[in-house]
Amino acid sequence: MRLLVLGGTEFAGRAVVEAALGRGWEVTILHRGRHAPPAGVRALRGDRTAPDGLAALAGDETWDAVVDTWSAAPRPVRDAARLLRDRAGRYVYVSSCSVYAWAPPAGYGEDAPVVEGAEAGAGQTDYARDKRGGELAAVEGFGDGRSLLVRAGLILGPHENVGRLPWWLNRMARGGPVLAPGPRDLPLQYVDVRDLAEWILGAVETGLSGPYNLMSPQGHSTMGDFLDACAAVAGPDAELRWVDPDVVLGAGIEPWTQLPVWVPPGSDLHDALHAADVSRAVASGLVCRPVAETVADTWRWLQGLGGTAPQRPDRTMKGLDPELEAKTLAAAGGGRAV
Numbered sequence: 001m002r003l004l005v006l007g008g009t010e011f012a013g014r015a016v017v018e019a020a021l022g023r024g025w026e027v028t029i030l031h032r033g034r035h036a037p038p039a040g041v042r043a044l045r046g047d048r049t050a051p052d053g054l055a056a057l058a059g060d061e062t063w064d065a066v067v068d069t070w071s072a073a074p075r076p077v078r079d080a081a082r083l084l085r086d087r088a089g090r091y092v093y094v095s096s097c098s099v100y101a102w103a104p105p106a107g108y109g110e111d112a113p114v115v116e117g118a119e120a121g122a123g124q125t126d127y128a129r130d131k132r133g134g135e136l137a138a139v140e141g142f143g144d145g146r147s148l149l150v151r152a153g154l155i156l157g158p159h160e161n162v163g164r165l166p167w168w169l170n171r172m173a174r175g176g177p178v179l180a181p182g183p184r185d186l187p188l189q190y191v192d193v194r195d196l197a198e199w200i201l202g203a204v205e206t207g208l209s210g211p212y213n214l215m216s217p218q219g220h221s222t223m224g225d226f227l228d229a230c231a232a233v234a235g236p237d238a239e240l241r242w243v244d245p246d247v248v249l250g251a252g253i254e255p256w257t258q259l260p261v262w263v264p265p266g267s268d269l270h271d272a273l274h275a276a277d278v279s280r281a282v283a284s285g286l287v288c289r290p291v292a293e294t295v296a297d298t299w300r301w302l303q304g305l306g307g308t309a310p311q312r313p314d315r316t317m318k319g320l321d322p323e324l325e326a327k328t329l330a331a332a333g334g335g336r337a338v
Contacts, residue, residue: 009035015197048076074133078120081141103268106275153215157193163318164260166309172235184224241335
């Protein structure tokens with residue numbers, strides 16, 4: 001198989017590249033040169049935001065599939081899809097479950113209503129509309145039958161550059177009482193970036209098309225499983241103190257950003273981020289590794305960097321200020337050590 005990855009040097013794109021190389025595929029990447037390309041690829045340079053950003057792809061070279069993780073204004077997706085529609089078999093666009101109209105109910109599937117997509121030629125709008133615009137651009141170029149829309153949820157794993165799992169691991173490494181937002185049995189949905197990559201390549205091999213919700217099945221993990229795994233590998237001196245969601249919210253703590261991964265139970269946010277129907281992806285081959293493996297591998301990678309993970313400049317910083325954490329724990333009577 002011959003694969004073209006637009007990007008391919010960071011997080012999701014990198015995982016796709018490494019998985020494809022592991023299968024013996026021939027991989028070409030087009031990247032801006034900000035990061036070193038993975039070993040074993042043919043690397044081309046190009047800035048997709050520039051007028052001639054796709055010049056390195058000019059010619060008649062062909063690929064079995066293109067994988068695109070773009071998440072800003074959709075014009076670069078449109079331009080790439082138009083350029084490559086007669087030279088690639090399939091266009092895989094890594095989208096997001098954020099494209100669903102707010103607020104999707106618990107158990108929503110791929111047929112749930114979506115937001116209006118940003119115009120392909122317009123400037124950047126908001127994340128949801130831009131991602132939906134990217135979907136529409138991919139379908140415009142390759143048609144419904146040759147475009148695959150991967151609506152990912154929370155993505156975790158090695159090389160994360162968003163700051164969620166790395167923050168929790170570093171917080172555990174500091175030790176002491178750790179504010180653990182409850183309840184312990186709160187269901188989580190996420191996907192290990194490597195499982196996402198393997199599913200994408202399998203979907204290319206079997207010729208899948210259309211939208212797929214791509215995250216672990218409901219019940220695959222819980223907040224307790226996740227934080228226990230973080231403490232086990234990174235925080236031998238950490239003490240999880242479970243705090244009621246109402247106390248967390250009453251302290252003015254922002255779910256998802258100040259306490260990454262966590263959103264309160266029963267909220268629209270939890271239904272949207274941790275309660276999707278993923279039966280279509282599971283039926284088509286999605287396999288999700290245990291949370292303990294994702295956490296341990298991410299900690300090993302993070303230690304190799306000296307504890308400081310890369311951070312995408314277009315994503316908000318994550319994490320809870322130690323002073324606010326201590327105040328909230330004090331207001332909760334120290335929390336429950338469970």
